[in-house]
Each structure stands twice: as structure tokens, then as C-alpha cells.
Amino acid sequence: MTVESSRRLPVLLLSLVGGVLLVALLAAVMIGPVDLRPSAVFLEIFDHLPLVDVDSGLDARQAAIVWELRLPRAVLGALVGATLAVAGAAYQGVFRNPLADPYLLGVAAGAGLGATIAIVAVGSGSVLVPIAAFVGAVLAVVATYGLGSAGGGRRTGTTLILAGVAVAAFLTAAQTFVQQRHAETIREVYAWILGRLGTTGWGDVALMAPYAAISIVVIVLHRRLLDVLAVGEDEARTLGVRPERVRTAVVIAATLGTAGAVAASGLIGFVGIVVPHTIRLLVGSSYRAIVPMTVLGGAAFLVLADLVARTALSPSEIPIGVVTAFVGGPFFVVILRTSRRGAQ
Amino acid sequence: MRKLVGLTLALTLLVAACGDDDQMVSSSTPPDAGPFPVTVRGTEIPDLPQRIVSLSATHTEVLYEIGSGPEIIGTDVFSDYPAAANEMEKIDAFNLSVEAVAALDPDLVILSFDPGDAVSGLAALGIPAVLFAAPGPPTLEDVYSEWRDLGTATGHNDEVAALIEQVSSDIAAILAQKPETVRAFTYFLELDSTLFTAGTGTLLDSVFGLLGLQNIADPADGPFPQLSPEYVIGADPDFVFLADTVCCGESAVTVAVRPGWNQMTAVINGDVIELDDSVASRWGPRLVDLVLTISKEVYGVG
Numbered sequence: 104m105t106v107e108s109s110r111r112l113p114v115l116l117l118s119l120v121g122g123v124l125l126v127a128l129l130a131a132v133m134i135g136p137v138d139l140r141p142s143a144v145f146l147e148i149f150d151h152l153p154l155v156d157v158d159s160g161l162d163a164r165q166a167a168i169v170w171e172l173r174l175p176r177a178v179l180g181a182l183v184g185a186t187l188a189v190a191g192a193a194y195q196g197v198f199r200n201p202l203a204d205p206y207l208l209g210v211a212a213g214a215g216l217g218a219t220i221a222i223v224a225v226g227s228g229s230v231l232v233p234i235a236a237f238v239g240a241v242l243a244v245v246a247t248y249g250l251g252s253a254g255g256g257r258r259t260g261t262t263l264i265l266a267g268v269a270v271a272a273f274l275t276a277a278q279t280f281v282q283q284r285h286a287e288t289i290r291e292v293y294a295w296i297l298g299r300l301g302t303t304g305w306g307d308v309a310l311m312a313p314y315a316a317i318s319i320v321v322i323v324l325h326r327r328l329l330d331v332l333a334v335g336e337d338e339a340r341t342l343g344v345r346p347e348r349v350r351t352a353v354v355i356a357a358t359l360g361t362a363g364a365v366a367a368s369g370l371i372g373f374v375g376i377v378v379p380h381t382i383r384l385l386v387g388s389s390y391r392a393i394v395p396m397t398v399l400g401g402a403a404f405l406v407l408a409d410l411v412a413r414t415a416l417s418p419s420e421i422p423i424g425v426v427t428a429f430v431g432g433p434f435f436v437v438i439l440r441t442s443r444r445g446a447q
Numbered sequence: 448m449r450k451l452v453g454l455t456l457a458l459t460l461l462v463a464a465c466g467d468d469d470q471m472v473s474s475s476t477p478p479d480a481g482p483f484p485v486t487v488r489g490t491e492i493p494d495l496p497q498r499i500v501s502l503s504a505t506h507t508e509v510l511y512e513i514g515s516g517p518e519i520i521g522t523d524v525f526s527d528y529p530a531a532a533n534e535m536e537k538i539d540a541f542n543l544s545v546e547a548v549a550a551l552d553p554d555l556v557i558l559s560f561d562p563g564d565a566v567s568g569l570a571a572l573g574i575p576a577v578l579f580a581a582p583g584p585p586t587l588e589d590v591y592s593e594w595r596d597l598g599t600a601t602g603h604n605d606e607v608a609a610l611i612e613q614v615s616s617d618i619a620a621i622l623a624q625k626p627e628t629v630r631a632f633t634y635f636l637e638l639d640s641t642l643f644t645a646g647t648g649t650l651l652d653s654v655f656g657l658l659g660l661q662n663i664a665d666p667a668d669g670p671f672p673q674l675s676p677e678y679v680i681g682a683d684p685d686f687v688f689l690a691d692t693v694c695c696g697e698s699a700v701t702v703a704v705r706p707g708w709n710q711m712t713a714v715i716n717g718d719v720i721e722l723d724d725s726v727a728s729r730w731g732p733r734l735v736d737l738v739l740t741i742s743k744e745v746y747g748v749g
Binding site: 135136137163164165166167168171172173175225226227229283286287288289290291294299303304305413416417418419420 | 524525539540541542639640641642643664666667668669672673674675676677678680681682683694695696705706707709710711
């Protein structure tokens with residue numbers, strides 16, 4: 104991609120990625136371990152629209168597979184993927200660190216500790232597990248923020264990242280300790296940590312939707328300020344932008360979104376790194392273009408990853424976190440090589 | 448209680464440390480003990496064991512059943528049956544400390560999980576340890592062969608032979624009552640709420656198979672696959688067996704509210720059967736209880 108194309112709003116690319124997302128969603132509801140006629144699946148979803156009454160020809164059980172399993176799972180995948188990807192892009196922007204991911208400030212470790220305590224105390228099926236994960240994630244970031252300014256100095260990006268490393272290490276140790284004291288729940292904790300989309304159907308979607316909305320809207324609104332921050336904190340200040348305020352707003356939004364995502368689906372890694380960087384290689388370094396593209400690209404990526412997770416070893420499932428890393432890693436390398444070659 | 452155990456332990460160690468070992472060993476050798484040393488699963492056991500540490504719930508149950516109870520001095524945290532297995536020093540088998548085991552001064556250690564190679568560590572201290580490795584025996588015959596190994600290791604060969612005789616005839620009697628059915632019933636066995644199940648090559652699969660039941664997990668790879676939710680619903684098994692009632696609080700009520708499950712035949716017909724996790728996941732003498740429960744629930748006989 105050339106430099107000129109990154110200056111324009113990449114409408115063409117945006118609609119292309121939007122199209123990929125649409126195709127991914129359609130594939131996700133039409134393909135699965137149970138063979139259903141694609142046209143019948145389509146009619147079944149159509150039938151649920153207001154004022155529409157058509158007979159899809161599916162029996163009650165097949166209809167439930169479409170409406171209560173596949174569709175909410177695809178929607179949840181899109182929400183979680185979009186949120187994790189845009190949170191990753193946001194963190195990379197405010198911390199000016201290409202390795203920043205949504206779990207940077209201790210979200211994963213805090214959520215892991217919260218979920219482990221809940222699984223140990225009340226069992227893996229409890230509604231308290233996502234709540235505890237959410238609370239743990241938010242508390243971890245609050246602790247990171249507190250620690251980041253404990254030195255008395257200004258809370259810079261670097262001090263926050265270092266504080267995040269310390270908080271994550273501490274909470275991971277605590278999580279491991281709790282888990283080892285309750286070996287009987289190891290499999291459930293492990294399954295949760297590997298991440299999984301939707302076993303409670305629309306319930307998870309309802310849980311996730313508000314957090315996805317908040318984080319996506321706030322980060323999209325801040326996309327121009329992220330461009331200003333990218334120049335440097337002092338430079339941003341001379342332009343009348345207060346870096347700390349922008350950073351706090353964006354981090355709060357990204358943290359809420361990430362906490363919602365881990366509460367709904369466990370720890371799904373790699374989305375927040377691979378998607379923003381792939382988009383960056385396609386559209387250049389301007390967050391004005393990266394942020395909206397990342398929302399759509401992240402959604403499409405996770406929906407497709409889940410499709411692989413459900414169908415590759417059908418009727419068994421592969422943990423989705425394994426798919427995102429296993430497919431995303433090599434894919435990322437290919438993108439990187441192609442774009443290098445294109446640039447030469 | 449714990450303090451008392453600790454005190455007893457300290458005294459025992461003190462005696463062991465200053466006395467000569469022959470005085471410790473009781474002379475009540477069972478008549479069927481056979482000649483020692485014996486070699487079991489690659490481990491040589493020099494003398495008839497008097498102080499056994501069992502770090503495997505299944506094998507603890509078998510040891511008590513074949514009369515090794517008096518010799519057991521320590522068990523792991525999962526060994527909760529029979530009740531006597533709880534009244535002693537507890538060892539964390541998942542984070543096994545060779546030193547903690549050695550402190551009990553055992554002359555035989557039984558394990559079923561050994562990622563840190565405690566068997567070698569114990570051997571270096573002169574403590575024989577026998578590992579019955581995961582994922583466990585795939586058929587009843589393999590179960591009996593594990594039991595025989597336990598009998599050989601502990602000198603209870605006759606009791607083991609009697610136990611196998613009893614269990615196999617009990618199971619045969621239950622199977623004999625199984626009525627003819629037009630077709631084989633299908634089932635889904637749930638190990639946890641993320642739909643891990645026991646598939647081909649597991650004892651559970653073969654026990655259900657003996658009862659004429661067809662596992663919906665058969666097409667899946669590996670002994671313990673994690674099934675896709677829509678596959679379970681689409682396969683629409685005649686019966687759902689829950690082996691996660693104790694660990695995870697699942698029940699006929701909790702599975703009925705999962706998305707799509709209210710459309711499953713087993714849920715509609717009330718054929719969701721709650722099993723005791725530990726009976727379903729171990730292969731001790733209570734296997735008979737498992738076979739009996741399945742037979743009663745599916746065929747109404749047993």
C-alpha cells in the first residue's frame with residue numbers, strides 16, 4: 104500500500120472488510136457439525152424478523168440450533184473480536200508500543216484470578232464466573248493505574264506498562280496458587296483460560312453488547328486524537344491535546360470492553376495484536392483509518408476463527424484461543440512479508 | 448486431630464530413626480502374600496508392604512476392598528472413599544512433594560499421575576512406587592489386570608481374585624437381564640459443562656457398550672473429546688448421563704435451560720440421568736453400582 108492511500112478515508116477497503124465480515128457471519132450460521140440446508144437456515148433467520156412468517160422446513164431442534172446456538176455464537180464472536188481488536192489498536196496508540204495488547208495492563212491476569220476464585224467457590228456453571236472475571240479485570244487495571252503513579256512522578260505510558268507487568272505477575276501468581284490448592288477444578292479453569300464462545304446463547308450476547316458498544320464508540324471518537332498522540336506526548340501538548348486525559352479515556356473504554364469480552368468468552372489471545380497490525384499494513388499508520396477498519400476486521404477474524412474451531416475436528420471442538428494463535432500467527436507473517444515486498 | 452497425627456508421625460519417625468527396622472514390621476503376614484520381592488509395572492517391591500501411601504482415588508478404593516486398609520498410612524486429597532481414607536495424612540498428588548511422601552516413611556507408594564517423575568525420586572530414596580498411568584484402563588479386563596497388579600504389590604492375591612470373581616459375576620448378572628431392544632439406545636455422557644465426554648478407547652465407553660448403548664461421541668477423535676454443543680443437540684441422544692453433578696453442580700434442571708437443550712428428546716422425556724461423579728470416573732469395586740444405575744435407568748432392570 105502506498106502512502107497516498109492512507110491519507111484518504113479508505114472507503115473501498117472499509118466496504119471490503121465489511122463484506123468479509125458479512126460473508127463470515129453468513130458462513131458461521133450456515134456451516135456447522137450438524138448438516139442443515141443453507142436455504143433453510145436463511146429462511147429460519149428470516150422467519151424471526153418482525154412481521155415475517157415463513158416455513159423454513161426445519162424441525163424444532165434444527166431451528167434451535169440455528170437460532171439459539173449458531174446465530175448468537177456468531178454475533179458474540181463478532182462483538183468480542185471487534186472489541187478485542189479495537190482495544191488492542193487503542194492500547195498500541197496510547198502507549199505507542201506495537202506489542203501492546205488488550206491484556207497489557209493486567210486485565211487477563213485479573214480476570215483469570217476472579218474467574219478461578221468463582222469456579223473454585225461456586226462451580227464453573229455459575230453466573231458469578233463472568234461477573235467475577237469482569238470485576239477482577241477492572242480491579243487489576245485500577246491497581247495498575249494506582250501503581251503507575253505511585254512513584255510520585257507523572258503517569259507516563261512507560262510507567263503504566265511497567266506497573267501492568269508487575270500487577271499481572273502478582274495476580275497470575277495468586278491465580279496459580281488458588282488453582283493449585285483446588286486441583287479438582289483444574290480442567291474447568293483451564294478451559295476458561297483457553298477461551299470459548301457462547302454456551303449460554305443470547306445471554307452472553309446481552310452481557311457483551313453494552314461493553315462492546317461503549318468501548319467501540321469511545322475509541323472510534325478518539326481516533327484522531329490517537330493520531331496526535333502518536334507524534335509524541337510533548338508534541339501533542341503543544342497542539343493543545345492533553346495526553347493523560349486522552350489516554351485515561353481510551354484506556355477506560357478499552358478496559359471495559361476487554362473485561363466484558365473476557366467475562367463472556369474467557370481469554371482469547373492474539374486478536375488484539377494480529378488484527379490491528381494487519382490493518383495497519385493495509386491502510387498505513389493513521390488511526391483515523393485503522394480504528395474503524397480494525398472494528399470490522401476483528402469481528403470478521405474471530406467469527407472465522409470460531410468457524411474453524413467448530414468445524415475443523417467436528418464433532419469435537421478446538422479451543423478458539425488455539426485457533427486464533429495457530430491461524431493468526433502464520434497469517435500475520437504472510438501479510439508482513441507481502442507488504443514488505445510491496446513496499447520495495 | 449491434625450496435631451495428633453503430626454505427633455504420631457514424629458514419634459514414628461523417631462522410632463524408625465533410632466530403632467532397627469525389623470521391630471517395626473508386624474509379623475502378621477497374610478497367607479496369600481506369595482514370595483517377595485515382586486516386580487509390578489517395572490517397580491521391584493522388596494518386602495511385603497506395611498506402610499502404603501495411595502495417591503490415586505480409584506486405587507485407594509481397591510486397596511480397602513482387598514484388605515490393605517490397615518496398611519494405608521496416607522492418601523491423596525481425592526481419595527474420599529471409603530470414609531476411612533479420609534482419616535489420615537493427606538498428600539496433594541497434583542503438586543507432589545517427594546519429600547512430603549518420604550516423610551511418611553512408606554514402603555509402597557501408588558500413583559496415577561506423575562508429571563514430575565516422582566517414581567524416580569522415590570526410587571532414589573529406596574521407596575518403591577507403582578504408577579498406573581493415565582488415561583486408565585480401556586476395558587473391564589484391563590481394570591481387572593490393574594487390580595491383580597495391586598494384589599501382587601500388596602500381597603493380597605487371593606482377595607483380589609475373589610473381588611474380580613464377585614464383580615464380574617455381579618456385572619454379568621445385570622447384563623443378563625438386559626431386554627432385547629429394536630435398536631440400540633444412544634447416549635451422551637457429560638464430564639463437564641463444556642461438553643467434554645468419554646469417547647472411544649475409554650472404560651466408560653466400553654461399559655456403556657456392554658449395556659448395548661451407543662455413544663454419540665464415537666465419531667470424535669481421541670479418548671476424551673470436547674463436543675460441539677450443536678452436535679450434541681443434533682445427535683439427539685436417547686439418554687444424557689451427567690458425571691458432573693458433584694464437581695460442577697449440573698443437574699437435569701441446569702441442562703434443560705441451556706440454549707436449545709429444551710428441544711432434546713432426552714430432556715423432554717426426562718431421560719437426563721444424574722450420576723455420582725466419583726462412581727462414574729473411577730474404576731474400583733463401585734463399577735458394579737455404575738452398571739446397575741445405568742441398567743435401572745435405561746431398561747428398568749438390574
